[in-house]
Amino acid sequence: MSDPQVQLESLQDVWNTCQTNDDQKHVLIKDLFAYVNDLSARLSEAEYELRDRKDVIKLTRDRIEEADKRIQVFQAEKARHAFASVLIDGDCMLVSPLPFNHPSTLTWFKFNDDLVKAGLDGGKRAARLLKQAVEEELRSSPPALAHHIQVVIRVYANMKGLAKTYKDAEILPQLASLDEFVRGFNMGDPMCDYVDAGNGKECSDEKIKAMFRHDLADMHCHQILFGGSADNGYARLLGPYNEDDAVRSRITLLEGPPFARELAAIKDRYHTARNGVSPDSAANTIDRLRNGRCADSNRAFFIFVV
Structure with a gap:
């Protein structure tokens, strides 16, 4: 039978390895959460920008439509005269x-x-x-x-x-x-x-x-x-x-x-x-x-x- 001290040291090494792995998992999970949070923030920012751009596009389209209507009025007025x-x-x-x-x-x-x-x-x-x-x-x-x-x-x-x-x-x-x-x-x-x-x-x-x-x-x-x-x-x-x-x-x-x-x-x-x-x-x-x-x-x- 092995020396108890040797077995204890062996178990300690295993534990240390497990603890290191757990620490690495913990860091990995923290990094994953941080990455996800960063992506979520960037996604939210992109969504805000997209909404802003949609608003700008809609406003631009409305202005273009209004300008087209005014041009048609001007053209009709020009044609009338x-x-x-x-x-x-x-x-x-x-x-x-x-x-x-x-x-x-x-x-x-x-x-x-x-x-x-x-x-x-x-x-x-x-x-x-x-x-x-x-x-x-x-x-x-x-x-x-x-x-x-x-x-x-x-x-x-x-x-x-x-x-x-x-x-x-x-x-x-x-x-x-x-x-x-x-x-x-x-x-x-x-x-x-x-x-x-x-x-x-x-x-x-x-x-x-x-x-x-x-x-x-x-x-x-x-x-x-x-x-x-x-x-x-x-x-x-x-x-x-x-x-x-x-x-x-x-x-x-x-x-x-x-x-x-x-x-x-x-x-x-x-x-x-x-x-x-x-x-x-x-x-x-x-x-x-x-x-x-x-x-x-x-x-x-x-x-x-x-």
Whole structure:
């Protein structure tokens, strides 16, 4: 039989080993609990952050939805006030109330005489038909504009010189006779204005240029139909926009008389629309009025219909 002291020491060693193992288990369990507690804390923090992010996302979505609604309201409001501006220099431009690029061959000067001689009724008819022609142009030219878009027409001219032109050409019996036609034009549609720009050389030009810049800066103005093809001075007005695709897409050049040299050099950069009479015929008629019976008169503004 073994020595009791040896057995006791052996048992003590076993106990010490067991105690060490228990201590290691205790430490391990404590470490596990600490790790679990740390994970739980981090999980709770992540849950808080997730809730915060969800709140932020919801708030952002609500704001986006609200912004979308406001954008839709603004777009509807913008569409409600959308317009196309027709600016015509009546001292150098012939304007036709025929559909642009109209295929008919016209004895058009007679029709123009008839309108002007018809006075009030002729002016009303001219305004109505001119607006219809512009609306047709807007619908047929890419991009087609909405049917509800307003058309605002402004014609600026030297009325005193224009009246003298018609009297000298024996189309009207007296200078005051043109007033009835102009009055009818202004009454024919509330958005059509025939404006006396004054009898200075550049009066019409300055008004045209000012309104062109004003309308171009207006976000509601979708298109400007610009009639001043015989005046080189408008090339400088268009010059800053010749390389700007966004702006050029909003400008249509109306060709009555042939484009003046400087305008002819840039016209291909813009969409152009031609009146229902050939430029050569228009130029010949201007020459007819400037020479012969009315050689000293200003260039005239004509409206003609079928």
